[in-house]
Amino acid sequence: MFGSVPAAAARPDSVSDQADARIEESPVHSVTPEPHTPDPIVSDSQTFKRAFADMRAGFGQRELWLSLGWQDIKQRYRRSVLGPFWITIATALQALAMGLLYSTLLNQPLREYLPYVTIGLIVWGVISASILEGADVFIANEGLIKQLPSALSVHVYRLVWRQFLFFIHNAAIYVLLIVVFAVWRDLGWSLLLAIPAILLLFANAMWVSIVFGIFATRYRDIAPILGSMTLMLFVLTPVMWSTKALQDAGGQLSDRAKLVEIVPTYHYLEIVRAPLLGDPVHWRSWAVVGVITVVGWVVAVFALKQYRARVPYWV
Structure with missing residues (x-):
């Protein structure tokens, strides 16, 4: 009985020895697997593809912004008898008052000066709204x-659509003036x-609203700065005063008067107002507006690419 105990106790040792021998003879060694590193998540929110997709998707939702833009006008003149026609009446009264006053002060014929001021106010309304409301x-x-x-x-399409409706309402004043003063002959x-x-005017209103809207949302000091800048541009741009008063005997602007061409809003006003009055438009104005349009849209696309996803957190 007692002789069998050592033999039985020796079996585990012999088994473990055999296992160790097999491990030593095996050409494959145990290797600890390295932890798997997850692939980094790459966001496409700041890409040109998403920026252009936002513009396309926004235009595709035109039923929304067309309705909202019209509702903005109806809400502004809600419960009034004339409704949106107050837009036309207000602009007409402003143009008539300023036309009568400044034509007398500047010794300008009312037949020429009143249409000049009226178109200037209509176009300037689009420019100022693009800057101030765009911000x-x-x-x-x-x-x-x-x-x-x-x-x-x-929201940008909605703003520009609303301004286009204002422009159409005010254009009725121009039609009335060219009939009353027989401007159509010229x-x-x-x-x-x-x-x-x-079309260029409203294309610029788009990029101005995008750029100023994004940066004024992030930096709230920009809006008051733009308000002061718009007032300064109104004074420097020939909205109320005519460049004809600065011309020399040969009908050309003097050297000092040509400083007005430094103001970019002058060229926007010129390319719209001159054809509507039958005056020639210098190619420089078209070139300046074209260059500003291209550069402005490049900046707008970059702004959409970089900051579009952050706007909801900034508002």
């Missing part, structure tokens, strides 16, 4: 941005140049 376009729509799943550009085929000029 506030995202802040004013904070609720919709946070609650409505839509493209960011919808118009020629150059009148057609007003069509691309107006």
Whole structure:
């Protein structure tokens, strides 16, 4: 009995020895696997593809911004008898008052000066609204941005559409003036140049609203700065005063008067107003507006690419 105990106790040792021998003879060694590193998550929110997609998606939602833009006008003149026609009446009264006053002060014929001032005020209304309301376009729509799943550009389309409706309402004053003062006699085929000029005007209103809207949302000091800048531009731009008063005997602007061409808003005003009055437009104005349009849209696309996703957190 007692002789069997050592033999039984020796079996485990012999088994472990055999196992150790097999491990030593095996050509494969145990290797501890390295921990798997997850692939980095790459966000496409800051890409040109998403920026252009936002513009396309916003335009595709045109039923939304067309309706909202029209509702903005109806809400402004809600419960009034004349409704949106107050837009035309207010602009007409302002143009009539300023036209009568400044034509007397500057010794200008009313037949020439009143249409000049009227068109200037109509175009300037689009320019100033693009700057001032464009800077506030995202802040004013904070609720919709946070609650409505839509493209960011919808609010820009809405603003530009609203300004286009204002422009159409005010254009009725111009039609009335060219009939009353027989301005139509001075118009020629150059009148057609007003069509691309107006399209350029609203194309610039788009990029101005995008750029100023994004940066004014991030830096709230920009809006007051733009307000002061717009007032300064109104004084420097020949809206109320005519460049004809600065011409020499040969009909050319004097050297000092040519400083007005430094002001970019002068060229926007010139390419729209000159064809509507039957006056020639210098190629420099078209070139300046074209260059500013291209550069402005490049900046707008970069701004959308870089900061589009952050606007909802800034408002």
